[in-house]
Amino acid sequence: MTSELIFEAIVAIVGVVAGIIAGKFIFAKDNRKQLEEAELKAKGIVKEAHLRAETIKKEKQLEAKEKFVQLKAEHDKEILERNKKIGDIENKIKQKENTINQKENSLDKQIKENNVIKDNLNKQIEVVNLKRTELEKHQEEHIRRLEKISNLSSEEAKAQLIENLKSEARTQALSLQQEIIEDAKQKANKEARKIIIQSIQRTAAEQTIENTVTVFNLETDEVKGQIIGREGRNIRAIEAATGVDLIVDDTPEAVILSSFDPLRREIARLSLQRLVSDGRIHPARIEEVVEKTRRQLEEQVMEIGERTIIELGIHGLHKELVRIVGKMRFRSSYGQNLLMHSRETANLCGIMASELGLNPKLAKRAGLLHDIGKVPDEETELSHALYGAKLAEKYGENPAVVNAIGAHHDEMEMLYVISPIVQACDAISGARPGARREIMQQYIQRIKDLESLAQAYSGVEKAYAIQAGRELRVIVEADKVTDEDSNKLSFEIAQKIQTEMTYPGQIKVTVIREKRAVNVAR
CATH class of the missing domain: 1.20.5 (Single alpha-helices involved in coiled-coils or other helix-helix interfaces)
Incomplete structure (x- = not known):
């Protein structure tokens, strides 16, 4: 197509x-x-x-x-x-x-x-x-x-079984707890000993035992009559002006000044020295000399405080705290000079803080001021730790320093790292050989309390505190206490001592269980 x-x-x-x-x-x-x-x-x-x-x-x-x-x-x-x-x-x-x-x-x-x-x-x-x-x-x-055979219902048998399981679990838990604590102590104590030993080795300490009396030596015993005065008016005037008791006894060429306040004893000693040198001893002259000596000693207290803080490298301390530091030179605690103790504690705190990577200046400051509550200018019902913390806070100290002062006897919660450092260094300074003396009655009572605490436990036959209370040896009855119970008993006694008693250093608890089989051949 x-x-x-x-x-x-x-x-x-x-x-x-x-x-x-x-x-x-x-x-x-x-x-x-x-x-x-x-x-x-x-x-x-x-x-x-x-x-x-x-x-x-x-x-x-x-x-x-x-x-x-x-x-x-x-x-x-x-x-x-x-x-x-x-x-x-x-x-x-x-x-x-x-x-x-x-x-x-x-x-x-x-x-x-x-x-x-x-x-x-x-x-x-x-x-x-x-x-x-x-x-x-x-x-x-x-x-x-x-x-029918056991005379126990099912509920009673169940309760008895549960109680046995609880007891067994408690024993195992205590054993496990003790192992964990011992392991932690070994690791922690190893590092702690290293730091403490390094701190102690780098601190030079003095033997600073003081007494509650001062002996004022005289050239002749004839001066004693002038010190006593007519009808004892001179000696009464000296005691009234200084607050110190003068003991004029048969001790040749010496007058004893007795007072628990070292500052008053020092004022009395210097005043008496000037009065004897001057030869004019009468009530009006005594009051004048004592007042002048007191003013001069206050200036000396400020100089001591300023010199102390300069030597320790502490700056920006309030003048009132500087004066309190100076006053510690004339105070003692258990026979240990308070200023020497505070300086020693400050140096230990600085070294230990440096070893731990902390601020050594802040630790040194807290160590120096930790006992300022022991030299109060007024009567107070607070303990020296809490009163010292109050003073430090009043004069604008760092909150860490305030907390370390108040917590060094566990009367406040420790909120800063330097607080346990100050507590440890205070214990080191007070517990070292020759630092303090202990009243005999207190020492004996502490030994008795240790032994009584151990004897309160079931199965304990005897308890002996040895090595000046540094070790407690507990002898238990072998028929009532097993080997496992011995470990548990040692742990429990150590924990109770730690929570209920106050003691220097540490106390070793040794539980001795001895099984003797005795037979006589006839």
């Missing part, structure tokens, strides 16, 4: 061209010959065009046939591929159907088997329930027999 349309179009175009050419020759009337030739040419062109069109028509028909054949082949190929895919899908569906059928058959078999198993299980459960009922009956009968 397409080829015929093309052919007709070509014929029409050729006709038009031939007409145009013919028209051109019509206007040329004078040249007929040319017109004829043109007609011939036109006919030739038309014929040639007709032949050309036929050729094109045949070519197009061939092309159309080839295209048709090609399209048909492609269509057939697509149909074959589709049929093949459909066949594959059908095969897969058939396979799935077969698989499903097999699974259905298998499930049917399993269901049947499960039903059989279920029936068997139900039968077994019934048998087990019957046996359990019989077992409970036998158990109840057995418990009744046991209760």
Whole structure:
């Protein structure tokens, strides 16, 4: 169809061209010959065009046939591929159907088997329930027999068993606790000893034992009469002005000044020295000299305080605290000079703080001021630690210093790291050999308290405090106390001593259990 349309179009175009050419020759009337030739040419062109069109028509028909054949082949190929895919899908569906059928058959078999198993299980459960009922009956009968034999109900037996388990668990817990504590102590004590030993080795301490009396030496015994005065008026005036008792006895060339206040004794000694040197001893002169000596000693107190803080490298201390530090030179605690003790504590605190990577200046400051509450200017009901903390807070000291002062006897909660350092250094300074003296009655009482504490425990036969109260040896009865109980007893006594008693250093508790088998051959 397409080829015929093309052919007709070509014929029409050729006709038009031939007409145009013919028209051109019509206007040329004078040249007929040319017109004829043109007609011939036109006919030739038309014929040639007709032949050309036929050729094109045949070519197009061939092309159309080839295209048709090609399209048909492609269509057939697509149909074959589709049929093949459909066949594959059908095969897969058939396979799935077969698989499903097999699974259905298998499930049917399993269901049947499960039903059989279920029936068997139900039968077994019934048998087990019957046996359990019989077992409970036998158990109840057995418990009744046991209760009859032991004369204990089940609840009583259960309570007794629980109590035994508690006791056993408590013993094991104490043993474990003791092991953990000992392990921690070994590790902590090793490092602590290293730091403390380094601190002590780097601090030079003095033997600073003081007494409550001062001996004033005289050149001759004739001066004693002048000191006593007519009817004892001079000695009474001296005692009234200084607050110190003068003992004038048969001791040759000496007068004893007695007072618990070292500052008053020092004022009395200096005043008496000036009065004896001057030779004018009467009540008016005594009052004048004592007052002048007191003023000079107050200046000396400030100088001592300033010199102390300069030597320790402490700056910015309030003047009132400097004066209190100076006053500590004339105070003692258990025979130990308070200023020497405070300086020693300050040096130990500085060294220990440096070893621990803390601020040594702050620690040294707290160590120097930790006992300022022992030199009060007024009467107070507070302990020296709390009163010292109050003074430090009043004069603008660092909160860490205030806390260290108040907590060094565990009367306040320790809130800063330097607080336990000050406490430890205070104990080191007070517990070192020659630092303090202990009143005999207190020492004897402490020894008795140690022994009484140990003897209060059941099974203890004897208790001995040895090595000046540094070790407690407890002898127990072997028939009443086992080896395991000995370990527990040693631990409990040590814990009780630690919580209930006050003592210097540490106390070693040794429990001795000895089993003797004695027979006599006759």
